[in-house]
Amino acid sequence: MSVRYLLGRVGLALLSLWGVTVLAFVVLRVIPGDPALLMAPVGASQADIAEIRAQFGLSGPIWLQYVAWVWGTVRGRFGKSLWLQQDAIRVILERLPATLELALAALVLAVAGGILLGVLSVLWRRTWFESATLGVGTLGLSIPNFIWGLLFIVFFGALLRWLPISGRIAPDFDMAPLTGFLLVDTLLRRDPGAFASVTAHLILPAAALALPLLAVVFRAVRSDLLTAVNEEYVVMERMKGLGELRIIFWRALKNALIPTTTLVGVQFGFLIGGTVLIEAIFSWPGIGQLTLAAFQYRDFPLIQGIVVVYAVTVILTNFLVDLGYAFLNPKVRYA
């Protein structure tokens, strides 16, 4: 693909990153309450507080503070989390795989589920199935994912008790993480019981997270397929005796790929934002679970780290999606 396109994408990514650093910087200085006082232990003297101010770069001219902040961010130094008393970036990076695994699982569920439902709803159109899926589509789109999460916990966790509703794996499985992606780790360690446990724990939160995106993918696939089934050449092919399923299915896959890619790009930001609440509800030990507490405790180092890491994830994903899209759609590459 053209170098110009690539550079353009990189430029956009960098610009977005810069914008995010500005935002995270501003956050620290706009939140009510003196941050230095918050970070100081009980009974600290004025001298102690001044020292904390210096340590966190809260003193001096604002532009200098910003430069110091950016320099620190680039090196990944956000300071020590007040609440967890550990280096903020380390805590975040330790927990990041959990969030990524959840988000990716949700993504896979959404895309696969959406395509499947889309195909089936067109295949079995004008039946109750189609109406049912349309209903699901609307509900999935409208209902906020945290509500789905709560509903799942109530039904599948508390009432029916089919699936676990907190954590990533049953604590009986004592596993020091290798990659942090437990699905991978349990396979690497050839422990099917652990793998099953991880999968079971992943189902409900990933499903809650996935539903809105699933509905969107479903709609898109369905709309494309509905156009397709009415087109001339399909009618011709049908007359040739080819199975309808085959036609629909292949057409779905081929043509769904491009729009789905763009959809995913847009939606991934929403999806990953959803992890904040879903992780809190399901006690999922990722960075989302940290987020609410970090804001409540006014843990600035952690807040800044979280905001930057989330933004980087989204920017990177968009970048990759753009590359993928350009790969699939040659028209865009040489713009």
Next chain:
Amino acid sequence: MGMTRRGFLVNAGTTSLVLPWARLAWAQKKTSVTIAFPEAITSMDPQPGSRNVPRESFYQAVFDRYLGQDRQLKFQGGIVEAWQYTNPEKTAMDMKVRQGISFHDGSALTAEDVAFSLNRMRTTAPYSVVYKNITSIEMPDRFSLRLKFGAYDPAFTKWLGFLAGFVLPKAAFEKAGAEEFAKNPVGSGPYKVVRFVPGSLLVLEAFDKYWKGAPPIKRAIFKVVGDPTARLSEILSGDSDITLEVPVEEFNRLAAQPGLKGVKQPVTDVAALFVSPRFEPFQKEEARLAVHHAIDKKTLVDKVLLGFGIPLSTTEAPLYEAYTDFSFPYNPDRARDLLGKAGYSKSNPLRLKAMTTKGAKTKDFEVMTAITQMWKDVGIEAELEIITIPQFFQHRSAKTIAPLALYFWSNSTGDPINSVGHMTRNKGPFKVWESPDVDPKVDPIFMETDERKRIGAAKEAARYVIERGYIIPLYQVVMPVIMKKDLVYEPYSQGFVLPQDMSWT
């Protein structure tokens, strides 16, 4: 873990899918216990940072305190097996360290470790306020210490069995450094840390060479579950074996489940409203007292806390040494009178802001919401502001605290120094109300060498601050504990959860 029958099934991949019958059949985790714990465990360094007693549960599993404490809050020898003051001013003390104790890494515990721990506390906030009173530490021999103090501190010996009073291994700590030690601690307690995920999980394994004997349950898991509804689900599904602080409405239903039982445990936590002197109307005693008289604590306890509280009119809970059954009556008419005298009425209400936590303690916010209506009925209009506990500390230090603020004070030593003493002493960092008449009343608690006189002064001081309206105690906390029926455990009134005292039938 070898290939046990359970292990076989696990590898067949069935049990982990939580099919109800499978769960019931194999729920006999007889060698381990899983505790669904409400507070986040963030660091395994037991000395720095503010905390309340329940949080100390996991430190207690891994470390030993200098002194032990029984369920009646009486102190006994622990690492320090004997101690005594050696002069009449009580500024010098001899300590004897128990022999034969080893740390998890095999090294022997000696006076050096005790000295090291005490010394570190002299500069570790916030409880350094207590320990910096130590002016010198000598070690006449391998198992004795000689301490000198700047002044007599009657509560010092109690602090040895209280917050942050843990013995650390000097060699291991210095070798690892504070940050590393906080992640991979070495203690002398009944359990060793196998795995620690800050904020999420603490997996412990029994220490066979523990000086009191290895604990009956070989594996203890503290699972951080911050959300009360999630804790509910944990215990219902059997994923956890014991949990604290379940929603009070669900308690009876849970306790009645086959396979579960419940305990209503009164603990040494007191809920109180702290009064700020910087609020102009509170310069009038009538206003302060009206606020207190308007609160119907019995109804709060019965209807909002559903029995998980004991109304309290003093800062000293039952079991505390300076407890009296002093009562401050609920009297809304009197409240209206007093407000009238202060110039307020229902048509001209006293408007104020009140700070409260939400979810930090059982029903904290709901209690305050109910109280605002009780206030409304007498002519006080309160606006609630939700804060977190760290914000409470911050506002307190910065003196930006609202006219009234709800806080849960924890004093498992039972000594009045750590309740009315610190709560009100103007000289200290923990008070909110300031006025010149307080310290003369409260100082004797800190300084009187005659113990009987000291406790008498404490009772007097507690009564005084309530009668003046400087602080408004509400209730003693009763903790809802739910556990599996075949788990044998008697909860502590200090509010901790100690896996070392648990066993399975």
Next chain:
Amino acid sequence: MNTSEGGSAPLPTPPPEGCAGKASARTDASLLKRRNAKLVGGVVIGLVLCLAAVLAPWLTPHDPNRQDLSAIRRPPVWMGGAGDHPLGTDSLGRDLLSRLLWSSRVAVMVAVGATLCAAVIGTPVGLVSGYFRGRVDTVLMRVVDVWMSIPAVLLAIALMAVLGVGLLKVILAIVLVDWTRFARVIRGEVLALREREFVEASRAIGLGPFRIMAEELLPNLVPLLIVLASLEMAIAVGVEALLSFVGLGVEAAVPSWGSMIAEGRGYLLVGWWGMTLPMLALVVTVVGFNLLGEGLRERLDPRLRTEAAR
């Protein structure tokens, strides 16, 4: 959308149901019925919501914040509850019906307020960007891209942590988070419209760009705006519920479905109505707005090149 150039990405359009020729008559009728059902459903729900919001003070005798500690967790009337609390009470004895009704006021205020402001900010940006294209477009869309790098929920929470709680602040936060949606979609539409003859004609007779935007483009954008507005209202209500659920939404003293859900969750197994009823109200409202938006979209202009609902 991160591919902002040229709007050339083939955005998936909602099915042009029934207008692709070969469909049978029966399909036509049923599809038409379905489309109408959506619109009708949306309108009905919207009306009920507005009525509830406006008439709340008169529809129930209880003060939504009045606690009655002698009547805690009473069940709804069909489960044995007394008639004076038709939908039961919560754990502080407050009447659930009144709380639900008063919460609808919050929902309506947030929905309308946030949507209006987001439209007012986003539409001009979209117009300018789409009309002028070139550098202006690039700059504006870059700003939008950067803005959208921060996940919406995270940004909303951060904003509320900074601003503090309160209804107006919630509206402000939602606007700041979601105005980009209007900008993007309007821009896409303007990019297409500007090529049409009537615009060419206006340019030919010498009308200035802003007059063209105001007099030619804007009126043609109205159907799209209406559709967007409905969808935006659904999103606004959802975000407010989320914020109130975590305690970063409206003030503690103001009832809102989100905070009611959080409260009800605490005693779910002994009083399921505490959480379920507000959840139902929320779901019906959000679904209603979505149905309205979709129904309108299908009715007003099936060719509208709007992004599939997001």
